[in-house]
Amino acid sequence: MSTPLLRVSQVASLSLDDADDIVRRAQAGDVSAFESLYRAHAGHVLTLCRRMLRDDAEAGEATQDVFVRVWERLTTFRGQSAFGTWLHRLAVNVVLERLRKTRRDADRLIAGDEDMFGARSQTDDADTVMDVETALRSLPEGARSVFVLHDMEGYSHEEIAQMTGIAAGTARAQLCRARRALMKLLSA
Amino acid sequence: MTNPLHLTEEERHMAADGSMGPEDLVVAQRHLRSCAECSADVERIRGLLDRVGQSAPSPVSTSDVNELWPAIRARIEQQKVVAMPGSAPVPARRRAIRPWGFAFGGTAAAAIAFLLFARRNEAPTVATDAVAVADSGGGAALIAVVDSTRAFEQEAQALLNHFELQRATMRPELARAFEHDLRVIDVAIAELEGAIASDPTNPALRRLLASSYRQKVDLLKRVDNAS
Numbered sequence: 001m002s003t004p005l006l007r008v009s010q011v012a013s014l015s016l017d018d019a020d021d022i023v024r025r026a027q028a029g030d031v032s033a034f035e036s037l038y039r040a041h042a043g044h045v046l047t048l049c050r051r052m053l054r055d056d057a058e059a060g061e062a063t064q065d066v067f068v069r070v071w072e073r074l075t076t077f078r079g080q081s082a083f084g085t086w087l088h089r090l091a092v093n094v095v096l097e098r099l100r101k102t103r104r105d106a107d108r109l110i111a112g113d114e115d116m117f118g119a120r121s122q123t124d125d126a127d128t129v130m131d132v133e134t135a136l137r138s139l140p141e142g143a144r145s146v147f148v149l150h151d152m153e154g155y156s157h158e159e160i161a162q163m164t165g166i167a168a169g170t171a172r173a174q175l176c177r178a179r180r181a182l183m184k185l186l187s188a
Numbered sequence: 189m190t191n192p193l194h195l196t197e198e199e200r201h202m203a204a205d206g207s208m209g210p211e212d213l214v215v216a217q218r219h220l221r222s223c224a225e226c227s228a229d230v231e232r233i234r235g236l237l238d239r240v241g242q243s244a245p246s247p248v249s250t251s252d253v254n255e256l257w258p259a260i261r262a263r264i265e266q267q268k269v270v271a272m273p274g275s276a277p278v279p280a281r282r283r284a285i286r287p288w289g290f291a292f293g294g295t296a297a298a299a300i301a302f303l304l305f306a307r308r309n310e311a312p313t314v315a316t317d318a319v320a321v322a323d324s325g326g327g328a329a330l331i332a333v334v335d336s337t338r339a340f341e342q343e344a345q346a347l348l349n350h351f352e353l354q355r356a357t358m359r360p361e362l363a364r365a366f367e368h369d370l371r372v373i374d375v376a377i378a379e380l381e382g383a384i385a386s387d388p389t390n391p392a393l394r395r396l397l398a399s400s401y402r403q404k405v406d407l408l409k410r411v412d413n414a415s
Contacts, residue, residue, distance in 0.1 A: 027406075028406065028410075029406075031261065031264065031265070034264070035257065035261070038253075038257060038260065039253060039257075042248070042253045042256065042257075043248040043253065046248045046252060046253070046256075047245045047246070047248055050245075050246060051245070060252075060255075060256055063256055064256055064259050064260050064263070067256075067260045067264075068260060068263045068264060068267075071260075071264045071267070072267065075406065075409065131243065132239060132240055132243035133243065133245065133246050151205075151237060151240055152240065172198055172201075173198070175201065176197050176198060176201050179201065179233060179236055179237075182236060182240075183232060183233070183236050186236065186239065
């Protein structure tokens with residue numbers, strides 16, 4: 001008999017033991033338990049994907065990829081960190097892989113697109129002040145990734161370096177440039 | 189501090205976001221007290237960080253979440269191959285383990301019988317709750333399945349060796365329960381290998397075999413955790 005599906009609010013209010021039990025059931029192949037995990041974490045993952053990938057449709061595809069990867073790797077989750085932390089790290093890796101595949105060149109992903117810094121897209125109204133999420137989409141991918149990971153998701157430069165394959169110093173430089181570009185966009 | 193006159197770009201950002209080391213921070217703060225230009229710039233960066241911190245992300249609606257699930261489910265069901273409702277055994281609880289073994293044996297036997305029947309009637313594809321859709325005879329897919337079977341088989345053997353060492357320290361009833369479930373899976377594997385011997389190019393049978401080995405690996409991992 002499959003596990004009854006839990007709503008997000010129910011999952012959020014579960015005790016640690018109950019949450020562990022859902023993870024264990026999902027690890028044993030219970031798709032209903034996995035769906036409960038999906039519903040509890042999908043919002044955060046989709047937000048991350050939307051911030052790091054400019055296109056909403058691509059963010060949806062990436063979210064699918066993340067949860068399929070989570071399903072594949074569930075048995076490797078040993079409970080050494082919180083499930084949400086493990087899933088989040090995996091989600092970041094999936095998005096970064098996607099960005100690399102899209103650009104086919106990790107160096108260009110991180111270092112390129114100089115002209116795009118602080119540039120508004122043609123659809124933006126030059127007289128309106130942008131909100132943060134819109135301004136973020138105006139940044140080149142490499143700078144946007146570093147900014148989202150550092151200033152929004154709380155990863156250190158060393159962790160970002162490890163995940164993206166760039167040097168920590170390069171990540172710092174990208175962050176400075178991304179912040180300057182955002183300041184320009186948000187104050188316009 | 190590399191520039192005695194002004195903070196560098198990086199130093200300003202580090203002073204604003206609090207990531208500067210304590211010694212550098214003392215020097216930077218001393219400079220900021222006397223330099224209006226750097227101080228104003230650091231405040232501007234802090235303003236951005238505050239704004240980012242306060243900005244709510246674009247809301248994710250329930251319908252967004254609902255829309256994505258069916259495709260995810262379809263993709264994981266394709267990998268799952270053998271669906272095992274109620275297959276959620278908690279380690280060290282015998283009553284949760286036994287039905288799992290029976291369910292697996294029954295499902296695998298039914299799947300083999302159905303596959304062989306369907307093959308005999310030349311059905312182009314096989315798709316039930318218990319069996320994933322077979323690839324349309326792709327050689328690469330078949331090779332991949334054979335490879336994954338070998339990998340699971342090797343992992344199962346390694347875990348089995350470990351289990352043999354652990355068995356002496358396990359509670360006897362728990363060891364018996366695991367051995368029973370292992371036998372059920374081994375019987376299913378033997379039946380599948382027999383079926384594959386008579387129909388070696390049937391990808392669905394190969395997938396079932398890979399899945400059986402995977403279930404064996406999962407069971408042995410649970411034994412490992414339980415002990």
